[in-house]
Every structure is written in structure tokens, then in C-alpha cells.
Amino acid sequence: MANILNRLALASQRAPGQRSFQLLGDRDxxxxxxxxxxxxxxxxxxxxxxxVSDRSIRAYCAAIDWGTTTLIARSGxxxxxAVAMLxxxxxxxxVAEFSVGCPLACNQRPIIAELLDLAIxxxxxxxxxxxxxxxxxxxxxxxxxxxxxxxxxxxxDVELDLATAGGLRARAx
Numbered sequence: 001m002a003n004i005l006n007r008l009a010l011a012s013q014r015a016p017g018q019r020s021f022q023l024l025g026d027r028d029x030x031x032x033x034x035x036x037x038x039x040x041x042x043x044x045x046x047x048x049x050x051x052v053s054d055r056s057i058r059a060y061c062a063a064i065d066w067g068t069t070t071l072i073a074r075s076g077x078x079x080x081x082a083v084a085m086l087x088x089x090x091x092x093x094x095v096a097e098f099s100v101g102c103p104l105a106c107n108q109r110p111i112i113a114e115l116l117d118l119a120i121x122x123x124x125x126x127x128x129x130x131x132x133x134x135x136x137x138x139x140x141x142x143x144x145x146x147x148x149x150x151x152x153x154x155x156x157d158v159e160l161d162l163a164t165a166g167g168l169r170a171r172a173x
Contacts, residue, residue, distance in 0.1 A: 019074060019075065019076055019077075019081070020074070020075050021072060021073070021074050021075075021114070021115075021118060022072070022075060023072060023073075024071035024072075024073050024083075025066060026064075026066045028071075028073075029061050029062065029064070031073075031079070031080055032061050032064075032071070032083070033057060033058055033061045034079065035073075035079065035080040035083060035101070036057045036060070036061065036101070037054055037057055037058075038103060039101070039103055040103075043101075043103050044057075046136065046138070047099070047101045047136065048136075049135070065087075068087060068088040068093070069085065069086065069088070070085075070086040070088075070119075070122065071083060071084070071085050071086075072084040072086075072115055072119060072122065074111060074114070074115065081102070081111070082100065082101065082102035082104065082108075082111050082112070082115060083100070083102075084098065084099070084100045084115035084116070084118065085098070085099045085100075085101075086098050086119055086122075086130075088127055089131070093127060094127060094128050094129060095127055095128070095129045095130075095131050095159075096127035096129070096130055096131065097131045097132075098116075098119055098130045098131065098132050099132070099133070099136065099137075100112055100115055100116075100141055108138070108140050109140040109143070112138060112140045112141050112144060113144055116141065116144055116145075120160075120162055127162065128162055128163060129159050129161060129162060130159070130160040130162055131158070131159055131160075132145065132157060132158040132159075132160070133156065133157050134153075134156055134157055135156070137158070142158070145158050150164045
């Protein structure tokens with residue numbers, strides 16, 4: 001755990017201004033709800049796969065299984081700015097599904113690169129593979145995965161072997 005906290009602290013030092021990276025837990029559901037509720041229609045459609053109501057977002061956040069989910073967030077001075085979600089998949093939890101949400105109107109690539117690096121280093125519940133659904137993936141995330149030799153692109157998803165994946169250092173906005 002100390003290594004994870006050190007890694008989050010180092011990522012926070014690289015981020016400009018009053019920004020920090022942190023792990024979220026069940027006590028952070030109100031902050032997570034506020035983050036997703038701030039998405040406009042297109043951002044909701046891109047992240048959730050369709051236009052979802054405020055009520056659906058609240059239900060989604062309340063239903064998160066914190067025993068199999070790891071959330072890494074980038075926070076600004078006032079609110080969450082980006083979130084990476086890793087969900088360990090049954091039956092053996094060897095695969096973790098990865099998604100990222102970032103509604104900021106800036107170059108998101110460095111932010112997503114940092115979240116991806118943190119996800120790879122932190123991992124989730126013994127997972128060996130990171131899985132990204134191509135249809136719902138952020139374009140910058142797909143671009144970052146294309147830069148990695150270990151990423152295997154299928155017709156519906158991308159798999160990244162966590163044992164051989166290395167970091168992508170980038171300066172976040």
C-alpha cells in the first residue's frame with residue numbers, strides 16, 4: 001500500500017497546479033456522482049454507451065461493487081477532473097476492464113496517459129490483463145494503447161498484458 005501511495009504522490013507532483021491523483025472508495029460516491037452528472041449528453045453517450053439520465057447515473061454509482069472495483073481519480077482544486085475505473089472480472093479475476101472519463105476541454109492525452117500508467121502499476125485484485133472495450137474507449141486511450149507493443153487489438157476490445165506493460169510518462173495539462 002505504501003508503494004501505491006508513493007506512486008500517487010509522484011503523479012500528483014508532476015501534475016500542474018493544485019491537482020492530485022488518489023484512489024476513491026465508497027465514501028467518495030457523492031464526488032463520483034457529481035463528476036458523472038457534470039457530463040453533457042455527448043460525454044454521457046461516449047462513456048456509458050447511450051444518453052443516460054441523472055437518476056441512472058446515481059444508481060450506477062450506488063451499485064459499484066467496491067470489492068472488485070478500483071477507481072483512480074485526478075482531482076483539481078474544486079472537483080474531480082478525470083476518473084479511471086478498473087473492474088475485476090469473474091470467474092478468476094485475471095482480467096480487469098478499464099475505462100476512463102475525462103470531460104476537460106484540453107489536451108486529454110497526458111492525463112489519460114498518467115491514469116493508464118497508474119492503473120498498470122496499481123493493478124486490481126491480482127488481474128494480469130487490462131481489457132478496454134473499443135466502442136466506448138476514449139480516442140486518446142486507444143492511441144496510447146496503439147503505442148504499446150503488448151496491446152492486442154481485437155474487433156471489439158483491446159487487451160494489455162500487465163506483466164510486460166511499461167509506463168508512458170507525459171506532462172498533464
